[in-house]
Amino acid sequence: MWEIDLEALESIAIGAGILGTGGGGNPYIGKLRAKRLLEQGRRVTIVDPAELPDDAYVVSVGGMGAPTVGIEKIEKGDESYRALRALERHAGVRAAAVISGEIGGANCIEPMIVAALAELPLVDADGIGRAFPELQMVTFFIYGVSPSPAALADEKGNEVVFDRVLDSFWLERIARGITSEMGGAAGYAFALMRAEEMRRTAIPHTLSLARRIGDAVREARRARRDPVLAVLDTTPGRVLFEGKIVDVLRWTTRGFARGTVTLAGSGPDQGSQLVIDFQNENLVARRDGEVVAVVPDLICILDTVDAQPITTEVLRYGFRVRVLVLPAPPQLCTPEALRVVGPRAFGYDVEPPGHTSGR
Amino acid sequence: MWEIDLEALESIAIGAGILGTGGGGNPYIGKLRAKRLLEQGRRVTIVDPAELPDDAYVVSVGGMGAPTVGIEKIEKGDESYRALRALERHAGVRAAAVISGEIGGANCIEPMIVAALAELPLVDADGIGRAFPELQMVTFFIYGVSPSPAALADEKGNEVVFDRVLDSFWLERIARGITSEMGGAAGYAFALMRAEEMRRTAIPHTLSLARRIGDAVREARRARRDPVLAVLDTTPGRVLFEGKIVDVLRWTTRGFARGTVTLAGSGPDQGSQLVIDFQNENLVARRDGEVVAVVPDLICILDTVDAQPITTEVLRYGFRVRVLVLPAPPQLCTPEALRVVGPRAFGYDVEPPGHTSGR
Numbered sequence A, B: 001m002w003e004i005d006l007e008a009l010e011s012i013a014i015g016a017g018i019l020g021t022g023g024g025g026n027p028y029i030g031k032l033r034a035k036r037l038l039e040q041g042r043r044v045t046i047v048d049p050a051e052l053p054d055d056a057y058v059v060s061v062g063g064m065g066a067p068t069v070g071i072e073k074i075e076k077g078d079e080s081y082r083a084l085r086a087l088e089r090h091a092g093v094r095a096a097a098v099i100s101g102e103i104g105g106a107n108c109i110e111p112m113i114v115a116a117l118a119e120l121p122l123v124d125a126d127g128i129g130r131a132f133p134e135l136q137m138v139t140f141f142i143y144g145v146s147p148s149p150a151a152l153a154d155e156k157g158n159e160v161v162f163d164r165v166l167d168s169f170w171l172e173r174i175a176r177g178i179t180s181e182m183g184g185a186a187g188y189a190f191a192l193m194r195a196e197e198m199r200r201t202a203i204p205h206t207l208s209l210a211r212r213i214g215d216a217v218r219e220a221r222r223a224r225r226d227p228v229l230a231v232l233d234t235t236p237g238r239v240l241f242e243g244k245i246v247d248v249l250r251w252t253t254r255g256f257a258r259g260t261v262t263l264a265g266s267g268p269d270q271g272s273q274l275v276i277d278f279q280n281e282n283l284v285a286r287r288d289g290e291v292v293a294v295v296p297d298l299i300c301i302l303d304t305v306d307a308q309p310i311t312t313e314v315l316r317y318g319f320r321v322r323v324l325v326l327p328a329p330p331q332l333c334t335p336e337a338l339r340v341v342g343p344r345a346f347g348y349d350v351e352p353p354g355h356t357s358g359r
Helices: A008-021 A026-040 A067-072 A079-091 A110-118 A168-181 A195-201 A206-223 A227-231 A335-341 B006-019 B029-037 B068-071 B079-091 B110-118 B168-181 B195-200 B206-221 B227-232 B333-341
Strands: A046-048 A057-065 A095-099 A120-127 A150-155 A159-164 A185-194 A238-253 A255-267 A273-279 A279-286 A292-293 A298-303 A320-326 B046-047 B057-065 B097-100 B122-126 B149-154 B160-163 B184-195 B237-251 B256-265 B273-279 B282-289 B290-294 B300-301 B320-326
Touching: A008 A026, A008 A206, A008 A298, A026 A110, A057 A079, A057 A110, A057 A168, A057 A195, A067 A320, A067 B168, A079 A159, A079 B160, A095 A110, A110 A120, A150 A168, A150 B079, A159 A168, A159 B079, A168 A185, A168 B168, A185 A195, A206 A227, A227 A298, A227 A320, A238 A273, A238 A279, A279 A298, A279 B184, B006 B029, B006 B206, B006 B300, B029 B110, B029 B227, B057 B079, B057 B110, B057 B168, B057 B195, B057 B282, B079 B110, B079 B149, B079 B160, B079 B184, B097 B110, B110 B122, B122 B206, B149 B168, B160 B168, B168 B300, B184 B195, B206 B227, B227 B237, B237 B273, B237 B282, B282 B300
Parallel strands: A046 A120, A057 A095, A095 A120, B046 B122, B057 B097, B097 B122
Antiparallel strands: A057 A185, A150 A159, A150 A185, A159 B160, A238 A255, A238 A320, A255 A273, A273 A279, A279 A292, A298 A320, B057 B184, B149 B160, B149 B184, B237 B256, B237 B320, B256 B273, B273 B282, B282 B290, B300 B320
């Protein structure tokens, strides 16, 4: 059990950005809100998954909606909290802890705000281990937690409960439609589960991982060491490519920011080209035409100088970057998981990563 | 208290079609389903609003979605029933009776199916007294019944509960979005109210009215009397125009079937022209440029020969028709109601009908 302080918050925001693999939304605004709550004396206590009694209820909370909307439409701040309360009222239970649905990007921070407001501990784990765009892609659902009941709330006071849904794909579809009507952003509470189910399905210790990554980057920046390589001191992975962005193509289809970014190699990669396809997140990397990294592995584009993660919506010509590949957590590499989050689930007819080793 | 039999069902379907003023969906498929239930021995008992104890719960049930979708996507048949059950579970109460949200069109019949399945009485009243396209237009909400809790269900097994909504406009907006994701048609249960609130807000005896209208039309057809004039023996109103459809313009905006239909006069109206603007329902009629009838009054286009109501989606060149205007029920003519269902609510800068006398 440990507490989030301002230092931890700063590090986690960096680590969550890197684990977002280009998507998941920028944690910056959430960080400011969490900071303010901490400064007001609110507390965010982190518990290890093992610390909760088997029958304690755990609920995943966070924000739903296009990251681009989140930039212009600032949250009121209690959306996910009210979604949690609506879910509790509907189900007639009280949550003993909350958990992040998605460690990568903004949904790493959002559960801290709920934890502070509800005075509930936050579990050191999540349901994705990176960022993914759709609800059915969380491990809770992949490994059998019921997709209903669930709840959505907006900043205006609307609260909708999913009493029964056919499966997690239908939860995604209906919740996405409601989020759109609510103005493109909403707070969610879903995967109401016992701690025992959470331990069986969640990806453990990803909040600690985000913090370790962020700590390493910040320490390297201060010490004027290479902050990109510092990431690899904290988690398995490799430098895939070094170069300059020379082209970005974008198109938006069905609410996804799709496109490709092309890098011209420099240093050890001089003369080579890397093309990365993205769909909110970076999904497939091809080096001179050959696939060299693929989802669910994490393909992270970082600024060469300060290791700042570059999200897909801000990619542009001229950035000097290094691309890291971090192996996906083993929970994303089983046959059940690959059906939902493997390359074919995103429309790429390529093999999934050839390993199942985790970090 | 009376029972729906096959004769009553046949008459009500005709009356509901006429009260639909061009919209509300065709009651035909619903009629076949209700007929089958009656033939299987199910019963539909109609109660007068006055017959229910003050604190009994009443719920409005029906179908949501574009009428055009309903033609191709046949209901499974228990959507509204499951919405009712989801609402009851969520609120922790049991309904003592159901009521139609909208007497005009298909939602006159749908509550009969719920009444038969749930073995609950159906109240002889409704929330519109005609057809209107949006949920905030029901008198329950106009006169203060809470728009939440409410529920939607689809044929696949999804059930969504509106735990809290800001107002009835937000219920409409979010429910419309969900209905769209559910495939364009869903069953609803909303306006959970006590019988006392129902009596204060509903438009009474509209099921009887639909039956009386249908009985009169059928009797006139059998006796080879004028079935259109027979309608006016059962309810106040007047013949506005007689003629032939000579032009139909249509456009679809935001899910509404909009357009205008132009009639060239014949008989007493020879030499005149009537233009009717519609938006799902017939809204404004202009005779030689002058407004002669306007929503919320009922503008009904009937086939001259058999008084068959012609819905806006099947209007076409060559039909010989008579147009009736029936005065709106007084509950639609108050200042509160006109704000929501008056001509200005539909974007027409014309005065509402100059009377508040009901039928």
